[in-house]
Amino acid sequence: MTIAARPGRAVGAPLRREGPAKLTGTALYTDDLVFPGGWYGTTIRSTEPRARLVAIDLDPAFDWSRVAVVTADDIPGDNVVASIAADQPILVPVGGEIRHQAEPVALLAAADRETLREARLRVRLRTEALPPVFDPLASTVEFARYDLAKGDVDAGLASADLVVQGTYRVGHQEQLYIENNAMIAVPRAGGGVIVHGSLQCPYYVHKALKRGLRIGSEQAQVVQAETGGGFGGKEEYPSMIGLHAALLALRTQRPVRMIYDRHEDLAATTKRHPAIVTHRTGVMRDGRVVAQDIDLVLDGGAYTTLTPVVLSRATIHAGGPYDIPNVRIRGRAVMTNTPPNGAFRGFGAPQSEFAAETQLNRVAEAIGMSPLDVRRRNVYRLGGITPTQQVLRGGVAGEEVLERAAEASEFDRVRVRTAESRGRRSPRDRTARGIGLALAWHGAGFTGSGEAKMGSVVSVELSGDGVVRILTASTEMGQGTKTIFPQLVAAELGLPIEAVEMAPQDTALVPDSGPTVASRTAMVVGGMTIQAARRLREAVEGRTGRPFATSYRDDAADHGATRIDQAFEPYPGVGFDDATYTGDAYPAFGWAAAVAEVEVDLDTFEVAVRSIVAVDDVGRVIHPVLCEGQVEGGTLQAVGYATIEEIKLLDGRYLNDRLQTYLIPTALDAPRIETILVESPFAGVPHGAKGVGELPMDVGAPAVVAAIHDATGAWIHDLPATPERIMAALVGIDPPGPPGISTVSPRRAADGDTER
Amino acid sequence: MSYHLTVNGTATEVAVPGMRRLLDVLREDLGLTGSKEGCGEGECGACTVLIDGAVAVSCLVPVCQVDAAVITTVEGLATPTTGLSSLQQAFLETGGAQCGICTPGMLLSGQAFLDSGAEPTDDAIREAIAGNLCRCTGYTKIVEAVALAAGRRDETGA
Numbered sequence: 001m002t003i004a005a006r007p008g009r010a011v012g013a014p015l016r017r018e019g020p021a022k023l024t025g026t027a028l029y030t031d032d033l034v035f036p037g038g039w040y041g042t043t044i045r046s047t048e049p050r051a052r053l054v055a056i057d058l059d060p061a062f063d064w065s066r067v068a069v070v071t072a073d074d075i076p077g078d079n080v081v082a083s084i085a086a087d088q089p090i091l092v093p094v095g096g097e098i099r100h101q102a103e104p105v106a107l108l109a110a111a112d113r114e115t116l117r118e119a120r121l122r123v124r125l126r127t128e129a130l131p132p133v134f135d136p137l138a139s140t141v142e143f144a145r146y147d148l149a150k151g152d153v154d155a156g157l158a159s160a161d162l163v164v165q166g167t168y169r170v171g172h173q174e175q176l177y178i179e180n181n182a183m184i185a186v187p188r189a190g191g192g193v194i195v196h197g198s199l200q201c202p203y204y205v206h207k208a209l210k211r212g213l214r215i216g217s218e219q220a221q222v223v224q225a226e227t228g229g230g231f232g233g234k235e236e237y238p239s240m241i242g243l244h245a246a247l248l249a250l251r252t253q254r255p256v257r258m259i260y261d262r263h264e265d266l267a268a269t270t271k272r273h274p275a276i277v278t279h280r281t282g283v284m285r286d287g288r289v290v291a292q293d294i295d296l297v298l299d300g301g302a303y304t305t306l307t308p309v310v311l312s313r314a315t316i317h318a319g320g321p322y323d324i325p326n327v328r329i330r331g332r333a334v335m336t337n338t339p340p341n342g343a344f345r346g347f348g349a350p351q352s353e354f355a356a357e358t359q360l361n362r363v364a365e366a367i368g369m370s371p372l373d374v375r376r377r378n379v380y381r382l383g384g385i386t387p388t389q390q391v392l393r394g395g396v397a398g399e400e401v402l403e404r405a406a407e408a409s410e411f412d413r414v415r416v417r418t419a420e421s422r423g424r425r426s427p428r429d430r431t432a433r434g435i436g437l438a439l440a441w442h443g444a445g446f447t448g449s450g451e452a453k454m455g456s457v458v459s460v461e462l463s464g465d466g467v468v469r470i471l472t473a474s475t476e477m478g479q480g481t482k483t484i485f486p487q488l489v490a491a492e493l494g495l496p497i498e499a500v501e502m503a504p505q506d507t508a509l510v511p512d513s514g515p516t517v518a519s520r521t522a523m524v525v526g527g528m529t530i531q532a533a534r535r536l537r538e539a540v541e542g543r544t545g546r547p548f549a550t551s552y553r554d555d556a557a558d559h560g561a562t563r564i565d566q567a568f569e570p571y572p573g574v575g576f577d578d579a580t581y582t583g584d585a586y587p588a589f590g591w592a593a594a595v596a597e598v599e600v601d602l603d604t605f606e607v608a609v610r611s612i613v614a615v616d617d618v619g620r621v622i623h624p625v626l627c628e629g630q631v632e633g634g635t636l637q638a639v640g641y642a643t644i645e646e647i648k649l650l651d652g653r654y655l656n657d658r659l660q661t662y663l664i665p666t667a668l669d670a671p672r673i674e675t676i677l678v679e680s681p682f683a684g685v686p687h688g689a690k691g692v693g694e695l696p697m698d699v700g701a702p703a704v705v706a707a708i709h710d711a712t713g714a715w716i717h718d719l720p721a722t723p724e725r726i727m728a729a730l731v732g733i734d735p736p737g738p739p740g741i742s743t744v745s746p747r748r749a750a751d752g753d754t755e756r
Numbered sequence: 757m758s759y760h761l762t763v764n765g766t767a768t769e770v771a772v773p774g775m776r777r778l779l780d781v782l783r784e785d786l787g788l789t790g791s792k793e794g795c796g797e798g799e800c801g802a803c804t805v806l807i808d809g810a811v812a813v814s815c816l817v818p819v820c821q822v823d824a825a826v827i828t829t830v831e832g833l834a835t836p837t838t839g840l841s842s843l844q845q846a847f848l849e850t851g852g853a854q855c856g857i858c859t860p861g862m863l864l865s866g867q868a869f870l871d872s873g874a875e876p877t878d879d880a881i882r883e884a885i886a887g888n889l890c891r892c893t894g895y896t897k898i899v900e901a902v903a904l905a906a907g908r909r910d911e912t913g914a
Contacts, residue, residue: 016848016853020844021856022853022856023856024834024840025788025791029857031793178792178891180794226856228855228858262794478854479854480854625897629894632893632894633854633891633893636895664891667895670882673896
């Protein structure tokens with residue numbers, strides 16, 4: 001499918017706009033900002049998974065005159081971090097319930113770090129322990145539930161030649177942006193605060209400040225500093241830190257810096273949700289899958305945060321990119337007494353698609369079919385109908401990405417070779433090689449009616465002095481927002497990219513363009529930016545009668561400034577019914593395939609991922625270099641998820657909460673990544689882009705696990721596929737405990753105060 | 757105590773406790789905030805600088821150990837007259853910097869590799885930057901950038 005105009009297409013890809021500042025060390029991240037007279041802030045946190053807070057004791061022997069102390073009593077507004085539900089407090093009040101380890105209870109600030117460190121040791125929390133819940137299957141508190149049905153699953157299973165069952169578990173994953181969370185609050189002259197920070201969503205923090213501090217829109221000002229990575233991890237928690245910094249700034253009437261160190265960031269901030277997914281799949285001998293019965297449980301942690309929306313995406317994606325006549329998906333998200341889980345690239349889909357793809361590979365093995373052929377047989381094609389009854393009307397590229405990946409990786413040929421070497425394997429062999437394939441879809445933008453409800457706005461202005469400027473709250477955190485938006489506008493106006501400026505992401509200057517999440521920036525906000533530029537061009541050309549590029553300066557001089565505010569307009573023919581949970585769950589889908597080659601050490605059972613061919617349909621490539629960068633980075637995060645990234649918990653506390661113990665891949669661990677970009681555009685936006693950020697995250701892990709099976713013959717059902725789990729599967733010993741579920745210390749178990 | 761350092765070609769004296777981290781001296785006493793703190797325990801490499809030409813993580817180095825040393829930070833790579841260094845230019849062209857927080861440290865490890873004159877094979881480049889974590893790029897375009905800069909060096913003999 002093609003569209004006639006390609007306004008988003010770059011002729012020559014421009015260099016990253018803020019690149020020189022990042023490369024010379026002059027880009028200012030939050031901790032680089034200097035505010036004379038500023039104090040340092042810190043957070044006193046719970047050290048129990050669940051308890052009643054009886055008192056906060058300050059040591060009377062300590063000189064508290066040098067320290068500002070803030071507790072829940074000092075919160076001027078609602079003691080709530082504004083999000084989907086109003087259940088998470090800014091600080092646990094005395095008499096209230098501590099629901100997880102590392103939960104914020106009190107705040108301190110002092111002029112220097114020494115005083116602050118000393119003061120921290122002089123605060124004691126008095127508590128009464130309450131029984132925590134760690135196992136999501138034992139939890140009785142449900143945050144959300146979704147049920148999807150298509151056809152008749154029971155009849156489908158009954159008619160199948162074979163029914164294959166499997167349970168898959170995944171644990172937490174940390175976003176691990178290299179810049180830790182950081183916020184600085186500065187009291188405003190006219191009341192209220194300015195918060196500078198490392199964040200994805202300026203208006204989320206803005207909303208939280210207004211509610212928690214009971215201040216007006218103008219008194220809450222949020223300014224994004226250069227942001228050293230987000231990946232979802234700076235979507236919601238900055239609201240909490242921004243409130244904390246602001247409370248201390250208002251108390252001291254000074255700038256207050258809340259700069260997390262790595263330990264605090266790992267111990268307290270959100271992670272990818274652990275999940276338990278069970279599949280029953282009915283398949284015919286010819287490879288047709290006739291029924292999918294899927295049960296999905298997400299562990300939300302202690303508060304609602306974004307969990308219902310994560311569950312929604314996880315549920316809709318749980319069957320994988322396959323047109324199956326009979327489907328039942330039951331998804332629920334539950335509370336446990338562990339730190340709340342939240343957004344991380346993929347947002348529920350990587351969990352459910354790991355399960356779906358591994359299950360399909362096992363189904364293929366059970367009927368003696370190749371993983372490639374079983375996908376060819378079942379993949380969605382144009383006109384396919386999803387479990388929400390959405391008809392796929394355009395931009396369907398599952399087949400194309402699958403074939404391109406199989407071809408580029410020589411999947412069939414390599415697989416014959418690995419099978420031969422498996423057949424000849426002798427006890428003297430020290431390594432085993434394998435190849436694995438995975439296919440995924442990823443809904444572009446918000447789920448369901450999310451975008452229509454958000455009511456986002458982007459502005460493009462021609463200032464009185466003749467400068468074209470984009471005003472948007474969409475943030476740059478590595479993806480290249482500040483490069484692609486000027487590209488889109490410059491193309492629409494016929495200007496060189498240098499002639500288009502980006503206003504800073506400051507709520508006092510830019511409208512609410514919605515959050516920088518859900519791979520929506522290029523598609524949704526980019527589309528609105530083009531629409532705004534088009535209206536600006538028409539206004540100016542209408543007045544001057546000449547092309548915009550040669551007349552806009554004259555128009556500005558004669559007519560003064562022109563500003564176009566472009567609100568989101570729902571895409572024609574796209575609709576979703578929240579009540580029945582049916583309809584167009586997404587305006588479009590992106591499609592991705594990955595083929596991984598691995599080498600497994602047969603002594604240590606370590607996995608080296610040698611190469612990955614990643615094929616991603618992004619609708620339309622705006623900037624090839626930036627787009628490939630997204631695929632490469634997402635692919636490596638998926639490799640980490642598959643092989644080494646795991647959080648262990650004891651009594652609900654993360655045990656490996658340092659960078660010495662939570663490992664991510666280095667340059668030596670990373671596979672050689674070959675990226676192939678496919679363009680199957682979304683017709684609802686002028687440039688056709690469908691977004692790219694999350695897409696590669698969905699396919700990497702199942703491809704790696706399939707390759708481990710090809711190398712060793714062992715199916716790994718739990719992520720990550722650590723040496724311990726592979727050894728257990730091959731040698732027949734007990735595997736390590738399920739990922740994501742806390743163990744209980746002997747003392748706590750003996751006290752009998754844990755419901756399990 | 758007072759310590760004498762040459763930082764990016766400029767002789768400097770700092771009067772600070774000897775156990776103060778070099779990273780804090782650079783960022784807070786000298787205002788050179790290009791070097792970043794990602795973990796404070798030598799794992800991430802965001803604070804990487806060159807000490808007498810050798811790669812070091814400045815969060816683990818007390819200033820008393822670098823008295824009289826020559827320090828290079830990211831601020832010392834580009835100059836107003838020559839502009840971006842060859843390696844910085846290569847990062848810009850290949851897309852080696854995304855969020856940019858690992859970039860200063862990555863550049864110094866890459867520069868030390870280029871200065872060593874080693875053959876720029878894929879494996880050798882990866883080994884040279886293995887102490888610098890990047891969460892954005894998958895390392896592909898960083899390795900390309902170092903190889904590109906090495907190629908230009910070998911072409912021009914510079």
